[in-house]
Amino acid sequence: MRKKRGSYTFLDLAKSVLELENRPLTTAQIWNIGNRNGLTDKVGSLGKTPINTLQARLYIDIRDNEKTIFQQVSKRPSKFMLKNDHIDEQLLEEEISDLQEESSYNERDLHILLSSFVYANPDFHCVTKTIHHEKTSKIQKGYNQWLHPDLVGIHFPFEEYSECTMDLQKMLNNEQYEIYSFEMKKKVTLTNLREYFFQAVSNSSWANEGYLVALEYDEDESFMSELKRLNNAFGIGIIQLNAQNISQSAVLFSAKRKDFLDWDTIDRLVENSDFKEFIKEIKDDAVAKRIRGKYDLFYKDDVDAAKYARTKNIIKK
Known part of the structure; x- marks a missing residue:
């Protein structure tokens, strides 16, 4: 069935970007990549803090939806992938290591x-x-x-x-x-x-x-x-x-x-x-x-x- 105009959701955006990138991403990365590819324009209502809204929608879907297609693969920063995607453990460890090194100074x-x-x-x-x-x-x-x-x-x-x-x-x-x-x-x-x-x-x-x-x-x-x-x-x-x-x-x-x-x-x-x-x-x-x-x-x-x-x-x- 064809979607009505404006029915493209924040979760649809996350799915599209994660399929495109096939790697763990933060919500800010998902939003920025979606913006560069013109996908954010398809979301009906953005609000004042769309990145925070995107993150909240992902957390709620993972917590409450038994059939969720999303998974959280790291914390600090929180990164997400699609469940059927293969996680490159070495790449993820390197990214987390880089972020820990970045945070090692104040x-x-x-x-x-x-x-x-x-x-x-x-x-x-x-x-x-x-x-x-x-x-x-x-x-x-x-x-x-x-x-x-x-x-x-x-x-x-x-x-x-x-x-x-x-x-x-x-x-x-x-x-x-x-x-x-x-x-x-x-x-x-x-x-x-x-x-x-x-x-x-x-x-x-x-x-x-x-x-x-x-x-x-x-x-x-x-x-x-x-x-x-x-x-x-x-x-x-x-x-x-x-x-x-x-x-x-x-x-x-x-x-x-x-x-x-x-x-x-x-x-x-x-x-x-x-x-x-x-x-x-x-x-x-x-x-x-x-x-x-x-x-x-x-x-x-x-x-x-x-x-x-x-x-x-x-x-x-």
């Missing part, structure tokens, strides 16, 4: 790479400080959710201008200090994009410029289109780190610069001892007109940065 291991990039890059030329959210004094549940950035940065103009020029800027109330806020992630995909992006909106919009930073981004056309749309709408910039050559890291989308800081948010952030120290160091260094504060370390050489990245398994050995 986000804070990437901080020094970002610090190295933004110090050397003339568009920033700033020093950074890591903010440990666990050091905030108030720990009431939900009070500080999505409040703290992972790193903050300061650009000091006295590294570029003479003391005479700085004095004139001060007199004219035109000192060129810039404060940056960064949210760090290891990998941003279509599945987690909105969560990660709006986390950055929440904890980095207070600064002159706020950025979402990651080592990896999906290269899918629909992903990049959505990333550009979010950047245009909310002004959060996007940085992609290059661990092999840190100086070749890229600002994929620039942040929209704000002339004024959000002082209410800053007043909340100073409840954190790291951020409070950061503010004090800015004040002391601005008076002294030289950098003396305890900011994050950074590499001045790509080779040293890459060597560090290998020791942390950020770059596969």
Whole structure:
């Protein structure tokens, strides 16, 4: 019997893609491959989070349908295949091993790479400080959710201008200090994009410029289109780190610069001892007109940065 228009379901999509690929896939991979092949257009109603919907439909079908054609073959990440497909155990083990190796470092291991990039890059030329959210004094549940950035940065103009020029800027109330806020992630995909992006909106919009930073981004056309749309709408910039050559890291989308800081948010952030120290160091260094504060370390050489990245398994050995 011929299917009515709009009766092509999420499970039909999963079946079509898994038949096409004949290998274990995550729901994000199923969706992206289906999108490239024009199959997602056949699904009647997509909703706001189609990948999450696809995953839920697969879980429910496997759990409740005795005649399900799907099977889950791995967890973390969850991967699915058709039941009658032969599983290449060696390929699956290699994929899981790669993912475990990818997860063997944490986000804070990437901080020094970002610090190295933004110090050397003339568009920033700033020093950074890591903010440990666990050091905030108030720990009431939900009070500080999505409040703290992972790193903050300061650009000091006295590294570029003479003391005479700085004095004139001060007199004219035109000192060129810039404060940056960064949210760090290891990998941003279509599945987690909105969560990660709006986390950055929440904890980095207070600064002159706020950025979402990651080592990896999906290269899918629909992903990049959505990333550009979010950047245009909310002004959060996007940085992609290059661990092999840190100086070749890229600002994929620039942040929209704000002339004024959000002082209410800053007043909340100073409840954190790291951020409070950061503010004090800015004040002391601005008076002294030289950098003396305890900011994050950074590499001045790509080779040293890459060597560090290998020791942390950020770059596969």
